[in-house]
Amino acid sequence: MKTTQIKAILFDVFGTCVDWRSSVIQELDKLNHSKGLNIDCAAFADAWRGLYQPTMEQVRNGSRPWTILDVLHRESLDALVNQFGLDGMTDAELDHLNKVWHRLDPWPDVVRGLTRLKQHFVIAPLSNGNVALLVNMAKRAGLPWDLVLGAEVARCYKPQSEAYLAAARLLDVEPGQCIMVAAHNDDLVAARDCGMHTAFVCRPREHGPGQTSDLRASGDWDIVAGDFGALADQLC
């Protein structure tokens, strides 16, 4: 890969840019304290995220029409309310909790790394999160995106190819002028299949201390980096 041919760097967000699990746990822990609840925060975070792929799959396989992630997240939350002892919460409180996905904290290397990369390349999220989620997250966390791309703009969830190809098309670049950055090997397989370059950034604590997936690059990716600082070192 010649760095000079690269125009845009596209980023997976959940897990790659932000620590969704710790952020969700932290917010649930605050709920426990403020409302005298006894939620198993880690189990709840994992169960909620566990419904992420199954609900998107209903959209991918055409069994339901295009639906944004905020709505899927809310349906998953509703499905878990009784099991985790949240059934006393009002609809407005559940709406607010659902938006915790807009309030995720970045990994500590992310803002500085993106800021360096932005000086040389177009940077954008290419996430399954909806546009409002990604914009609100960026405003709060200071993620300095040039623009917001991803599933809602493409009306298609990763890893379906149209999600990647729509991003390149909107930027008026070839897929080969893009690098997809992700902490998930399967995201990179799909991006490479579309002709994009690939960078794996390892996030061994995304799923907490017992993580077993994506602990190392499983493909011959163009770049493998420990964090966004190391990624920028290789690209800038």
Next chain:
Amino acid sequence: MKTTQIKAILFDVFGTCVDWRSSVIQELDKLNHSKGLNIDCAAFADAWRGLYQPTMEQVRNGSRPWTILDVLHRESLDALVNQFGLDGMTDAELDHLNKVWHRLDPWPDVVRGLTRLKQHFVIAPLSNGNVALLVNMAKRAGLPWDLVLGAEVARCYKPQSEAYLAAARLLDVEPGQCIMVAAHNDDLVAARDCGMHTAFVCRPREHGPGQTSDLRASGDWDIVAGDFGALADQLC
């Protein structure tokens, strides 16, 4: 209008944020010098821009399918090449000239005004320019957008209502939580018809020294301001 209800400020770009006419004239003037041409630069800029509405109208009225502005600009350029003595230019040179619309300079108050507004609101272009044009312009001119909205994302040219409504929908806000900012009264008429708030920023030299249109607010807009500094004074 209560400022506290506002979440997003959406900006017309050509004329409102950037001085397209001086920028195009300046680039043509350089071409005259570098290639020994004798283009009437102001007449050329006005003629090129003069084809802007007619070509978009073909898309609006359905006589041609969705087509991005870069393509419409290039067709308009091709139509003017002989008349203005550019017929000696290569295809690659015309492609480069066509991208002058990605290289327009902002009015001097714009970057500072947007930077102030960005601290309080989501800011985005809501322009008929395509995404790549707006991203490349922003990178070069330092326009600090939170995200890029507009015609290409909506697949619909202003002043058709879907162009405005799609922007609010993607941001997951009501039209009434948005302010449309433009130097053109007709843009604000359309935005208000969609339920958006409106701000007129006068740009009396957009069309050069002989400008006759949009020299003053023709409607009862929520805000009327002389530049983006005055706009930020009223909103921040």
